[in-house]
Structures are given as structure tokens and as C-alpha cells.
Amino acid sequence: xxxxxxxxxxxxxxxxxxxxxxxxxxxxxxxxxxxxxxxxxxxxxxxxxxxxxxxxxxxxxxxxxxxxxxxxxxxxxxxxxxxxxxxxxxxxxxxxxxxxxxxx
Amino acid sequence: xxxxxxxxxxxxxxxxxxxxxxxxxxxxxxxxxxxxxxxxxxxxxxxxxxxxxxxxxxxxxxxxxxxxxxxxxxxxxxxxxxxxxxxxxxxxxxxxxxxxxxxxxxxxxxxxxxxxxxxxxxxxxxxxxxxxxxxxxxxxxxxxxxxxxxxxxxxxxxxxxxxxxxxxxxxxxxxxxxxxxxxxxxxxxxxxxxxxxxxxxxxxxxxxxxxxxxxxxxxxxxxxxxxxxxxxxxxxxxxxxxxxx
Numbered sequence: 001x002x003x004x005x006x007x008x009x010x011x012x013x014x015x016x017x018x019x020x021x022x023x024x025x026x027x028x029x030x031x032x033x034x035x036x037x038x039x040x041x042x043x044x045x046x047x048x049x050x051x052x053x054x055x056x057x058x059x060x061x062x063x064x065x066x067x068x069x070x071x072x073x074x075x076x077x078x079x080x081x082x083x084x085x086x087x088x089x090x091x092x093x094x095x096x097x098x099x100x101x102x103x104x
Numbered sequence: 105x106x107x108x109x110x111x112x113x114x115x116x117x118x119x120x121x122x123x124x125x126x127x128x129x130x131x132x133x134x135x136x137x138x139x140x141x142x143x144x145x146x147x148x149x150x151x152x153x154x155x156x157x158x159x160x161x162x163x164x165x166x167x168x169x170x171x172x173x174x175x176x177x178x179x180x181x182x183x184x185x186x187x188x189x190x191x192x193x194x195x196x197x198x199x200x201x202x203x204x205x206x207x208x209x210x211x212x213x214x215x216x217x218x219x220x221x222x223x224x225x226x227x228x229x230x231x232x233x234x235x236x237x238x239x240x241x242x243x244x245x246x247x248x249x250x251x252x253x254x255x256x257x258x259x260x261x262x263x264x265x266x267x268x269x270x271x272x273x274x275x276x277x278x279x280x281x282x283x284x285x286x287x288x289x290x291x292x293x294x295x296x297x298x299x300x301x302x303x304x305x306x307x308x309x310x311x312x313x314x315x316x317x318x319x320x321x322x323x324x325x326x327x328x329x330x331x332x333x334x335x336x337x338x339x340x341x342x343x344x345x346x347x348x349x
Contacts, residue, residue: 006184007157013188014165014174021199023220029206031237038207044332045204046232047298048305050288052327053225054281055306056313061278072278076285086132086286093282098275 062097072097119241126245129234133226133246134253136283137168139276141254142268144171145261151179155262162258166251167224169320170194194321200328201228208232211239222247226280229287305331 034042062068075096076089141162148158153175161171170191177187202223208231209216219240227250231238268276291298309327312318318326 010184014191017192018195021196022223025202025206026216026220042207047301048328048331051302051305052309054284056310058281061281076282080289084290090282094275101271
């Protein structure tokens, strides 16, 4: 169970380039000092981000099987429409997508 | 003195409550991350990376897509420098996510470097769509739940990845997307226009990805920024129009 020096170097490099963009906004932004104009723009970001995170990625949610992915996400969507319970939707999606893996 | 102590106790209690709220709102992320991290653990083992090396990646980098890509690049013999540059291209999107998360952060600034470490697509999505603002204790609770799921999944996958039927494991890949949909749906039900922003951004992202012009992290950033700008511009025009009539 050792860590090779070149892998340690890789981990440190990845940590640095990943952590800096995460941290900078926290260091410089304050909720009470953001102009009203920007607040509106920032308010849209989560919705736009969720759209872009879902599409087209969900098609490959069940790797290499878009049919199972679509069926699974539809099942989740139906559950979520009636009950905003993410865990319940997760169970439904997996249970429905699983048998579809047989038809590839 | 006693008054001061009373105040402190009150504050600690409130912080405790906020951490617990973070834990419970972060639990779906734990569930969503775990199977994906199991897949990462399996991939890391096949590179091959050591148990400790895989654990360090998940514990300290804590950024899923870039870890998968780093592991596959390592396996195909790509140099460390290129992997770090690729990681930067993928993870620079956190600048945007952190901006939105930090913009709603109130209260004490202490521990913000730790709270910033845990910003991911998923913790960002939960934090920024909740109706209230939050302090660092909430973020720490939320993020640590996500982190635990990611790390526990990685180690489990590495040690015992074969314990699940391959089919079930593949089906569980859908969980992260169910989570995104689960966060988006209540927002859409509140205001149907959310669907316009999300749909536009998704379509743009798909289009940009199809061209293959940008690395995946940048495609996401461009899709988000362009759709936000378009919707904001369109809304701005509508507002001006309204005030003129």
C-alpha cells in the first residue's frame, strides 16, 4: 500500500487546479455586496446548469444503453411529478431501467 | 459574562441545526454518488492504481468527471502534465458554480476554505435551489455527506466492486441524473419558465458537445452562460416593453 511519487505529484497537481477555481469566488464574493442586476443573472445559473447537466448526459446514464436510460429517467420523472421525493424516484428509476438492460 | 455564554450556546445550537439540515439534504447525493464512485474504484483498480492512490484522488480531488478521465488517461499512458491540464479544463467550471454558491452565503466567513472544497455539480444544485440563504455550517453538512458517499463508494468499489450484479451496477448509473431531475422538477412546478432556461441550456450543451469543439467542462460553462444571457436579455427586453406601454 504505497503511493508512487509520480502519482502523488498527479494528485497534488489535480488538487491545486481543482481547488483554486472552487475557492476564489468564496474569497471575493459576499452575498450582501452583489449588485441587484447580477443577482438576477446568478439566480438563473442553477436552472441552466441542471438543464446542461441532464442533457445530453442522462442518455448515457446507464452506460451504453440509451433505451434503459430514457425509460429510467421517465420513471423517475413520473414519480417526481406526483411526489417530490428524490430517493423514491431513484429506487423507481433503477428498478425500471434494470430489466431493460436485457434488451440492448 | 453569563449573557455572553447564553448567546454562544444559542449560536452553537443553531449551527448544529444547520449542519444537520445539510446532512439530510445531502443524503440523496450520498446515494447518487456511491454507485458512481464504486465504478471509479473499479476503474482505478484496473489502471492499475493502488488502494491508497485511488482513495487520495477521491478524498482530495473530489471531482468525479475529472477523476474518471484522469484514470483512463493514466491507463493509456498519457503524461502527468497533460492530465493536470485536462483536469483544469474540466474543473474550471467550478468557478461558475462556486460563484453562485458563494453569492448566497451569509453569516460568518470562517471555514469558507473548507466549504469551498466541497462544491460539486450536485452540492451546488441543492444549495442554490433551496429557498433560503445558508451559512457555512449548512454547506459543511451538505458537502461532507457528498464527500462521504464519494469516498466510501470509491473504497468499496476498489475492494469489492464485483459484489453487485453487473447489470444492476450499470442501471445505478442513472442515479445522478435522477437527482438532477429531482432538484429541477419542483423548480419547474413553481415557475414553468424554469423549463425554458433549463431546456435551452440542455439543447445548447448537446449541440456544443456534438461539435466536439470544446472540452466537456467548457461546453457546460458555455451552454450555461449563453442560455442565462439569452433568457436575461429576452426578459430585459420584455420588461422594457412593459414599462413603455
